[in-house]
Amino acid sequence: MHGAPKYGPDFKHFDYVNPDAPKGGTLKQGVVANGYDSLNPFLLKGVSAAGIQVYTYDSLLIASDDEPFTMYGLIAESLETPEDRSYVTFNINPDARFSDGEPITAEDVVFTFNLLTEKGHPFYRNYYAEVEKVTAEGKLRARFDFGKTQNRELPLILGQMPILPKHYWEKHEFEESGLTIPVSSGPYTIASFDAGRSITYKRNPDYWAKDLPVNVGRHNFEQVRYDYYSDDTVALEAFKAGIYDFRLESSAKNWATAYASDALQEGRIVKQAVHHGRPVGMQAFIMNTRKHPFDNRKVREALAYGFDFDWANENLFYGQYTRTDSYFENSELASSGLPEGDELALLEPYREQLPSEVFDEEYHPPSTTGGTTLRDNLRTAMTLLNEAGYEIKNGKMVETETGKPLRFEILLHQKTFERVVLPFKQNLGRLGIDVDVRLIDTNQYVQRVRNFNYDMVVLSLGQSDSPGNEQRDYWHSSNADSPGTRNYMGVSDPVVDDLVAKVIQAPDRESLVTRTRALDRVLLWGHYVVPQWHLAVDRIAYWHHLARPDETPKSGIDLSRWWVKP
The missing domain is CATH 3.10.105.10 (Dipeptide-binding Protein; Domain 3)
Structure with missing residues (x-):
């Protein structure tokens, strides 16, 4: 956003990951909520399943976690923007693929923008309001023109846009997706779900971007599962019993009194307050x-x-x-x-x-x-x-x-x-x-x-x-x-x-x-x-078979960088 990026064009991985983290195992998480009724996270209607946008959709660019706002290529391998940032052209990586193996093209980018701003959550209309025109300039070039604006952030804002498959959504009703598993663009796909009670994501073995520098040391779990609990007390007891693996604690009383157990005393549960430097809002x-x-x-x-x-x-x-x-x-x-x-x-x-x-x-x-x-x-x-x-x-x-x-x-x-x-x-x-x-x-x-x-x-x-x-x-x-x-x-x-x-x-x-x-x-x-x-700390508790990188960036804890110990 301002100044030079931290990582040069030949960087191998972000500083805050373990590039040698092993792949495999399952991360089990708990959600305290009364279920979900949608597998489409882009609508105002319904409540979408936990983790679905994070795990199953990629964007044109991805932000680093140790800079205020700098983004690096993901679906887009490069971009072009003038000094005044009055437009941006994204060049799609020719290797980019959706979960069904179909290539990601500039037409998908244009289609996604129009779909989100016309039928998606009102947030997208507001967030992209200053885009005057979007054009596919060939199979792998998508251009956004911004008109009369001084908003230098727009190229980065557009880079955050999740990309949806035109070939899939032209044949399905976007606003009535319900619990139909969609074609997606991210590192995981939906393996199974029990409507409103649980959902499991599995790592896509054919994920095209797994070796990109921005993804080295990330997406290490073979599966990620969320189980829903209607009561937080029950959820905490389930964690202490080992039914799920990781908990970000929001209750000061729980943190002070509720974790005492043989598992904690013996080191099988790890309880830490991890300092971060992000704005807490x-x-x-x-x-x-x-x-x-x-x-x-x-x-x-x-x-x-x-x-x-x-x-x-x-x-x-x-x-x-x-x-x-x-x-x-x-x-x-x-x-x-x-x-x-x-x-x-x-x-x-x-x-x-x-x-x-x-x-x-x-x-x-x-x-x-x-x-x-x-x-x-x-x-x-x-x-x-x-x-x-x-x-x-x-x-x-x-x-x-x-x-x-x-x-x-x-x-x-x-x-x-x-x-x-x-x-x-x-x-x-x-x-x-x-x-x-x-x-x-x-x-x-x-x-x-x-x-x-x-x-x-x-x-x-x-x-x-x-x-x-x-x-x-x-x-x-x-x-x-x-x-x-x-x-x-x-x-x-x-x-x-x-x-x-x-x-x-x-x-x-x-x-x-x-x-x-x-x-x-x-x-x-x-x-x-x-x-x-x-709090200027993340209060976390997790079972000892999980591991995390030595360095925690300013943004704090991110499970996409964790792994299961062999």
Whole structure:
């Protein structure tokens, strides 16, 4: 994206793989969800099987994991783009093949682009919105023209596109694929599945790209299997019994107390906290500003004072977490202090449209440290609610003009999160606010989130070290009412729209950092979320027959580089 790539044209493999890793064995993983109903991961409709896009589809290029955003040839053996990056031409590797042995051509690339943007998940229309024209210039050359745009990221964005077979999808209904096993382009194919309960992928022995430098030391397992569990407690016990091999732990309580066993003590289970350097994004209580009362900024700000992170961290999380105060946490992209220099100059034209705090205060979410108590925070919340037009009547917080009580629902699909949400509910109850906590199954939850049918949810808004086009999907007003996009809060602000465009158009790394910090600062003071917490480690547990490379890149753990010990 910026500067020179780390790996030269003659590199043999990425630094963070074991080029001599043995092939073979099975990786068994557990998924806590209420099953799946689709083998097509590219649609808004349905819930697709775990791992299907990762294991069975290749893209034109592949990113390295030890650079902010650099991509190398996979299906495309080379590309051509001018200095202004106003177009890109991908030259397809003549050896590239689909899983049925048919060659991958430029026609497949053009077909894939049109199929995804016309019939696929709305994400693709947004992500590729600045592509003006796509053309097959011969059997192995596909050209994308971008029109009038300063988005230098587009050649890399197009390189991420998974490639689908035209000869297959012309004979099948893309939008109704259901559980029909499709022809694919990646290193694995689907070996078997039990609808909604398990799925097994097998390494394709005829995979054409297995010896490319970008794949050396990767895709080492002969098979990869996912088993579904409806309850996380059951899933953890299944792991400890050796029914599956690897677990990425999300629960601090489990990590602190639930792994004790003979297998752990004897070294048959390995339990490690592996440090990483990737941005952790924002995990938070997400407020839906499309709905009342979350359309009121002061109400949103007030609700944050009801969440006592410091109490939760000490009493529920064994002190493992750090409070999050940026959408780009754990990176140089995070805002801090007051805006100055180029960032201040960037924000200055918007001064009249932004809260004064953007310029005058450093953002930190409410806390109960440094002598501040929960009672102090609830008193601040009460003041903000009064300013927002609410008052207490008969012990309930009501809108002064209408008498309508302030009440909302927090939607969950993980039972383990109730212990976090219920104290939050209790604290807001002391302000006369009624909060309903509703637990639903995963599939229903996914559909409701996709259609923005909620008041408040708990979500993680992930970020990369090189933000770009995906920022439009998160924050742009054009996606505020577009189902399936990631503008979960319903952000619709012309200043945010402008800053998103500036991030996408950043000409160099320095300006990208400045513009992202400005965007971060404006979003934080919009009070769209109640920030929760983060970790700068991956908490992993695995059975000792698995092995991983000595070096872990900045992006963290990736099982595609692991192997089974002979």
